Amino acid sequence: MTIPDPTSDAIALGIFLALLTGTALLLSRYVSGVFAGELSHGPPGRIEEWLFRLVRTDPLREEGWRGYARNMLVFNVVGFLFLFSLLLLQGFLPLNPQGYGAFAPHVALNTAVSFVTNTNWQVYAGETTASYLAQMAGLTVQNFLSAGTGICIALAVMRGITRRTTPLIGNFWVDITRCTLYILLPIAFVASLLLVSQGVVQNFDPYVHADGYGGPQTIAMGPVATQETIKNLGTNGGGFFSANAAHPYENPTALTNLLEIFLILLIPATLPFVFGRMAGTMRQGWAIYAAMLVIFVGALGALYAVELAGNPLVTDLGVAGVSMEGKEVRFGLGGTALFTTATTATSCGAVNAMFDSLTPLGGMVPLLLMLLGEVVFGGVGSGFYTFVGFMVLSVFVAGLMIGRTPEFLGKKIDVPEMRMAVVTVLAPGVLVVVLSAVSLLVPGALSAMLNPGPHGLSELVYAFASMSNNNGSAFGGLDGSSPYYAVAGSLAMAVGRFVPAVAMLALAGSMAQKKRVPPGPGTLPTSSATFVLWTVLVILIVGVLTFFPLFATGPIAEHLIMIEGGTT
Amino acid sequence: MSSWKTAILLFAVLTAVVGVVYPVAFTLVVGVAFPFQAHGSLVMDAEGRVVGSALIGQNVTAPGYFQGRPSATPYTAYNASHSGASNLGPTNPVLLEEVAGRLAALRDAGVTGQVPSDLVQASGSGLDPHISLEAALVQVPAVAKARGLPEEAVAALVRAEAIDPLVPFAGPHVNVLSLNRALDDLAAGQSP
Known part of the structure; x- marks a missing residue:
């Protein structure tokens, strides 16, 4: 309960963000090189060549957006079927020292959809349900491949915007292979080593029996580090253990906590710069990055401030310090607030504290970040392409207001592009509102709430916000394991993932075919500070206006009850 | 149809690499480099x-x-x-x-x-x-x-x-x- 020091925490945050920005800039050069095929020379090139022959694809043959989207969807369907089967069959397979049987079918469905869509919403407790094989060959694999899928779509969108008069936006098989093997795997390997050196476990041991000061204890084990790293790096978020990154074997020290936050933000922070390089204007990359950073720092500051103010109902009992319910001592308030902001600004959803027990407004911050569409850095890939959707929308609205032709990087925005941008921006929000409303009416669905009053509504809205935006964090009090929530959630995750993804590929395909108009006096510059601020406002207006009634009846109502000294 | 064939083959290769070879090899490496931490401190x-x-x-x-x-x-x-x-x-x-x-x-x-x-x-x-x-x-x-x-x-x-x-x-x-x-x-x- 050591009283946090906001000044030194703010300085530490500044250093952290500077390091992140620097690393992202450096990494962006490597990433754009990888996708441009620069590693195809030398030894990786020979392996690549052999691999592409084996899987029967010609690396030089690119596809239009339809072909790219089809291959992406087919690949994800194969991944889903494999994972779904593995979860049902794990009882018959090796690396299962605890002898766990099959997942219940609706839980297997929910889990498979969840990991394929980069959501990692979890209605099972890892250490009591999943075999080591399922964790490693099933869930870890999807942590790599769903992240890779997101990055590939983002790259295809970048190509679409920056190319001229061609229908082609890339070869999905080549992109996913290079992304997985040259970007995700090397970073994951090095980061996993650092995590293990700090105490994250990595073994295939059966659970250990100990007898200590608290009596007998059975300690869960497993190949945790290899999953932990990619879960953060790929903004997946699915914990090996039920308590996710609050568990000491996933996140043992203040240092691993910072490293994991860094991994969560790394690739999403890199992609705007990759785009800047591809578009030949780093200024555009900086503009996108700045817009994201503004919202990120604002949200983090708000969360930190309300958690620092604490829960008066508890302090009035004679308790000193910030509310520690659901939080771990070793991270400190700053480490908890930064993780919480990073994990919901991106689509990660890993948690190092339990959001259900945050103060009402504290819990509203992660909810708001998700409902903004996860564009503040956002998920690996998905954050970038959703942000592009918002930029297209901003260009259009600004164009209407000042009477200029809407253009983005010299490409005219027409009706088809607007249609796709609006689908991308609104699809998750519509899902949240509709499914939350339906759940309030479905018999029995309300009994899944743990907490009474407005907080119960927050739990419910949070669940569908998390699944529709492919985040995966939860107000854990809500019991999402019933068949209704499992199936409705699977629908939310699948639609929330693939509808915007395909819409943005369509937008990319249509942009790629356009000519580039040289900038004239009627052009709205999309890398100016004014436009950055404008985009931030558009994002906030869409998010806040759509969901204000839900905020008012959930977290804000609970906050008013709390500061008046009432309970629910 | 060729999409499906390529998808299945590529998925199998990538699963073998990141889902089997990588975690198993990594477990062997840290079992030697950090045996105390890797087995639960x-x-x-x-x-x-x-x-x-x-x-x-x-x-x-x-x-x-x-x-x-x-x-x-x-x-x-x-x-x-x-x-x-x-x-x-x-x-x-x-x-x-x-x-x-x-x-x-x-x-x-x-x-x-x-x-x-x-x-x-x-x-x-x-x-x-x-x-x-x-x-x-x-x-x-x-x-x-x-x-x-x-x-x-x-x-x-x-x-x-x-x-x-x-x-x-x-x-x-x-x-x-x-x-x-x-x-x-x-x-x-x-x-x-």
């Missing part, structure tokens, strides 16, 4: 029995020992094979009843003054191995009395055990298992 007694993990908290209730944080893991406190939190909301009366009950228990055990929040509120994992330095210090008089040890000696032990991580955000904290083992050593050294 397990702590043994003199006879080689596992007394726990340096990273996993224990449900200490006996007088004369420092207590860790409250734990809300399923079935039993500090259930290290099923981690989890209470998930109680900030205005839930159950939360306030639980905090009040824990406060009363600490008062009965002889803890006086303001009680640090980490000592009466359950952790996120339910397995938090640490308490804040303040949460250890408020327990010193009660522990010293139960042990018949001088308070200054026990307080000095707590300060010696404090971890100041030199990493931003985290304040000084104490590993409860390590502290209780040091306390046993101290008591053994002082007994005739």
